[in-house]
Amino acid sequence: MREVLEGSQAVARTVARCRPGVVCAYPISPQTHIVEALSVMARTGELADCEYVNVESEFSAMSVSIGSSAAGSRTYTATASQGLLYMTEAVFNAAGMGLPIVMTVANRAIGAPINIWNDQSDALALRDSGWLQLYAADNQEAADLHVIAFAVAEELGMPAMVCMDGFVLTHASDVVELAEADEIDAFLPPYRPQQVLDVEHPTTIGTMAGPESFTETKYLQHLRFLDATEVIERWSLKFREAFGREAGCLVSRYDPDTLERDHAAPPAAAEDIAVIGMGSVIGTLQAALAPMQAEGDHVRLIGIQSFRPFPEKALREALGDCRDVLVIDRALELGAGGVLTGNVGRALAGTRSRIHSVIAGLGGRPILEASLRDVIRRTRAGDVGRLEFLDLKEGGVPVPPVGATEVAR
Incomplete structure (x- = not known):
């Protein structure tokens, strides 16, 4: 059904229909409306079977996301600008550990001087962190890209940012057509983690690597990025066939x-x-x-x-x-x-x-x-x-x- 929605609300409702097991939330403009909407849905039960975690900082948001994803839960968070930079160490760790976290980045300028308005310097500052970066041209694409991002990230075993321009899209209302929960259920495979912390089969993820193996781990990340172009194209085509509209692509x-x-x-x-x-x-x-x-x-x-x-x-x-x-x-x-x-x-x-x-x-x-x-x-x-x-x-x-x-x- 087509309806007029603020961009943040469209994203929040779409993310909820992707059925995350954990949402880690810390407010920072201009993404705050997204996590606020998800908190309401978690409280009312519209977002079911999900642990909504209020954390004390952006660094904590990504740290909890790493833990929940490693434990086998589909995981989502959102941030912007200085918040993204504050979680930088953990952002790199999530990629190096191969954890398919999806994060909305509501693009906003980086200070100093302090500026809360939009440009793309925040996400692009972390362009080589090992995360997929998908950019939305409008609010319809911003919502749809989250469905594709979960599919691509989980197939590849790597995290994904969905970037939407702060205020220009997050706070603007437009006509959008949201994918229904049953449609997303039919499109998005159930989350089956490629690696998971299991007390019955103890293992470690993201441990120390010396000179004898560090280059090889980075080479494997590089190969995964080379695979990603084909995977993004394939899921974008599947989305077009399933929903009858364009989203994603390269x-x-x-x-x-x-x-x-x-x-x-x-x-x-x-x-x-x-x-x-x-x-x-x-x-x-x-x-x-x-x-x-x-x-x-x-x-x-x-x-x-x-x-x-x-x-x-x-x-x-x-x-x-x-x-x-x-x-x-x-x-x-x-x-x-x-x-x-x-x-x-x-x-x-x-x-x-x-x-x-x-x-x-x-x-x-x-x-x-x-x-x-x-x-x-x-x-x-x-x-x-x-x-x-x-x-x-x-x-x-x-x-x-x-x-x-x-x-x-």
């Missing part, structure tokens, strides 16, 4: 005429400009490109759903032999450029594409349609360099001369 191509998601769309022609985004900026890009498309100025739009594993092959196929690739980046590698751009550059190494990193929306600054159209048109005119900060207020900060850096504007 990348999404958008038809150049309709700007609707179309996996059958042809790759970009050699003369085209392509724009790549991740998360809710996809909706803004659709709105920004619509008048340009109507005027016959075709620009290819590509959405990244899976950042870890990064879909290098799928991205190359989606872009074709594109001349200019404009990456709208919501997180900055200081002194280098955009985080997403660096991964796109590695995927396109050896191609003819010129890659432009556009840093936009840091700390919740609005990404304006007019500004996006302007940077696209200037790219076509050859007036955009390797790195640009969208709508940078040069009068408000001391900006070095362009010759001293590669900042164009």
Whole structure:
């Protein structure tokens, strides 16, 4: 049934229907509404057979998640920003121990200065922690991705983050169609842990590894990530067949005429400009490109759903032999450029594409349609360099001369 729901409520209800055995909760904006809703469902019995654990910190939330997952329970938690960084040590441990925990990250900027608004610097700071990272473009996808995340994480034996833009999605109400509990029961296999603490068969998980074996354990994690692309694609296809709508996948191509998601769309022609985004900026890009498309100025739009594993092959196929690739980046590698751009550059190494990193929306600054159209048109005119900060207020900060850096504007 289609209904209007806040993004956090849609996620909470979907997670509950995935039947977690343990939910570990510590509030931090903008994910708090998710764990609050789950607490109400646990109290009323709508979330049955689940232990809802209030903990004293984000570090404790992940530590309890590790214990419950190792004991054989389907486990869920949520966090954001400084909270994610506070649990960093345990986040790495969960991955190294091969525990399929699912965690919502309501993306929010990292201080200092303190900022509670949205960008993607929190999850991307932990991009190499060993967790799958799936990014939602809208609230429908945010809800659906959790079903896929549990399936993929549990098949692979590795944890998964579902990332949704804080406030922009978590606190926005939209029309969504939630999967019913019986539909999820039919889609999501019962949780059968690949490794479990068993008093009848004592074992240890995540123990000490010396130089003689540490490299091999990391190599095995690496191989598991290589397997993950096929597993994500397979479960995304199963979801589409079961529920009749798109969710997940590795990348999404958008038809150049309709700007609707179309996996059958042809790759970009050699003369085209392509724009790549991740998360809710996809909706803004659709709105920004619509008048340009109507005027016959075709620009290819590509959405990244899976950042870890990064879909290098799928991205190359989606872009074709594109001349200019404009990456709208919501997180900055200081002194280098955009985080997403660096991964796109590695995927396109050896191609003819010129890659432009556009840093936009840091700390919740609005990404304006007019500004996006302007940077696209200037790219076509050859007036955009390797790195640009969208709508940078040069009068408000001391900006070095362009010759001293590669900042164009």
